[in-house]
Amino acid sequence: MSLYSTMFLAFSMSSDAFVASLTKGASLPRRPSFIEALQTGLIFGTIETITPLLGWALGLSMSQFITAWDHWVAFALLCLLGAHMMHEGLKSHDDTAQETAAPKRQPASLLRLVITAFATSIDALIIGITLAFMEANIVLTSLAIGGATLLMTTLGVMLGRAISTVVGKRAEVLGGLTLCGIGIAILVEHLGLLSG
Template sequence: MNITSTLLLAFAMSTDAFAAAIGKGATLHKPHFREALKTGLIFGVIEGITPLVGWALGKAAAIYVTEWDHWIAFVLLFVLGARMIYAGFSTPDAPEEEKPNSHSFWVLAITGFATSIDAMAVGAGLAFVNVNIVSTSITIGLATMLMVTIGVMLGRVIGAKVGKRAEALGGLILIGIGSVILVEHLGLAA
């Protein structure tokens, strides 16, 4: 794989994390760059590790990874998305100053893992081609870190305009991402 292909793959792998990051940033009280960078780092590390795991599993037994990855991603993203939608509509808009200043590590890690399941499947696929999996994984992780950091800061702007409903919108985005992954892997897309 050449550098252009690697970069295109890396940014393609980061798009779902970018969408989730917009939702995460929208639910925070004026997130600072440090919070955005922390979120980007967590997502980037996870997104960089999962292709390595997928590659290792692909070397051992690719059929098991590709057979269930879409269901795992769909369920995780659906549950997280439904929780965000519920929170977005169950409580009235909090004043901007009452929004949390950050998300917990575990919320970010679970969301990062859910949006990186497809990277694990890509890693499994890369096990069958001549590719430097370490440099590819690092590139995917760095692209994700960049896109998520930008996404959180973009969410800051969106959150100030749409209030608490931004969390529900973020939940819909996560469910949409999970649904697209499921539809693509089940071959239902036209």
């Protein structure tokens, strides 16, 4: 996987964490400090670094059974995940408003942040499984995903109160489109549709 593909993947994986952090920032009673935002970013970034490694280990254990059609598995997983992210991003404004309104009554605790971080890292786990069937440096890719998530989550918390209603879940739509594009590119490359 090229450096550009790795970076696209990393920032696509951080889009749902970015949306969650926008919601958290919007729900705070006051403007968060940089340290508070960074703490949230570290929680999300650490978990998003670990989950692709777990998925990769799981994928390796299955790879001997599906090596003949691994590119189809990667394509299907990426496109399904991308479609799910786009679906979440295109939900009605009312759903988004309810999600952002609920936390205003009760600020997010550490446990709630960890649970949210794990929930938004399920896609990174699936990506890890996919990477087991590709020529990818899993350590570099996991660090890139974690670093992008750290950056985007920290920014999301800081900017949440100002731009959550403007950006909202559009970030997930863009992330989903990127994942589908990567899945199609993998399939095209393995089938040799662009050769000759």
